[in-house]
Amino acid sequence: QVQLVQxxxxxKKPGSSVKVSCKASGGTFSNYAISWVRQAPRQGLExxxxxxxxxxxxxxxQKFQGRVTITADKSTSTAYMELSSLRSEDTAVFxxxxxxxxxxxxxxxxxx
Amino acid sequence: xxxxTQSPSTLSASVGDRVTITCRASQTxxxxxxxxxxxxxxxxxxxxxxxxxxxxGVPSRFSGSASGTEFTLTISSLQPDxxxxxxxxxxxxxxxxxxxxxxxxxxx
Numbered sequence: 001q002v003q004l005v006q007x008x009x010x011x012k013k014p015g016s017s018v019k020v021s022c023k024a025s026g027g028t029f030s031n032y033a034i035s036w037v038r039q040a041p042r043q044g045l046e047x048x049x050x051x052x053x054x055x056x057x058x059x060x061x062q063k064f065q066g067r068v069t070i071t072a073d074k075s076t077s078t079a080y081m082e083l084s085s086l087r088s089e090d091t092a093v094f095x096x097x098x099x100x101x102x103x104x105x106x107x108x109x110x111x112x
Numbered sequence: 113x114x115x116x117t118q119s120p121s122t123l124s125a126s127v128g129d130r131v132t133i134t135c136r137a138s139q140t141x142x143x144x145x146x147x148x149x150x151x152x153x154x155x156x157x158x159x160x161x162x163x164x165x166x167x168x169g170v171p172s173r174f175s176g177s178a179s180g181t182e183f184t185l186t187i188s189s190l191q192p193d194x195x196x197x198x199x200x201x202x203x204x205x206x207x208x209x210x211x212x213x214x215x216x217x218x219x220x
Contacts, residue, residue: 035208044214045148045156045199050207059207062113095155099146099203100167102155 118212
């Protein structure tokens with residue numbers, strides 16, 4: 001099964017953007033449906049969107065449409081999630097995941 | 113987007129109890145359901161996928177079932193390690209999808 005390793009914690013200003021990476025190893029990266037999930041402090045899991053690298057076309061949750069961009073680089077087995085127009089409510093842990101495997105999470109703090 | 117309504121939001125139970133958590137989809141789905149366990153500060157851990165298939169290494173006291181738009185996670189005999197928060201998620205082979213709101217299982 002695939003292992004997912006995410007980039008490190010980020011601190012961002014309101015209005016800026018953040019790009020989180022998710023490097024896969026141990027599986028056939030191109031065939032996996034990779035999701036991005038947000039979890040605000042003491043809150044539940046929110047599915048933001050996902051991509052199957054072999055298809056290349058991402059699918060976004062309505063709530064995040066227009067503000068999130070999900071991409072995948074098959075040459076490096078890495079998926080990316082970029083969230084723009086950050087606000088304090090975006091302070092959260094962001095996970096990349098397949099159904100069976102999850103990354104360790106990336107804490108993004110939005111603060112002026 | 114399909115909505116997943118999960119209940120209860122909190123559940124107080126004792127070791128040895130049988131516990132049932134339910135998710136109801138907002139519409140008939142041509143997708144599957146997964147169940148996850150999450151402990152504080154950790155990533156979620158898959159318990160059940162395709163509504164009723166037990167993930168490798170997960171104890172057999174966990175089981176999942178489906179009836180129409182209603183999906184159920186059952187813990188047959190609650191163990192001390194099972195006190196955690198549980199989430200359902202609908203998904204397909206090409207995309208993840210909506211999570212339920214979560215159920216926190218607490219010690220009674």
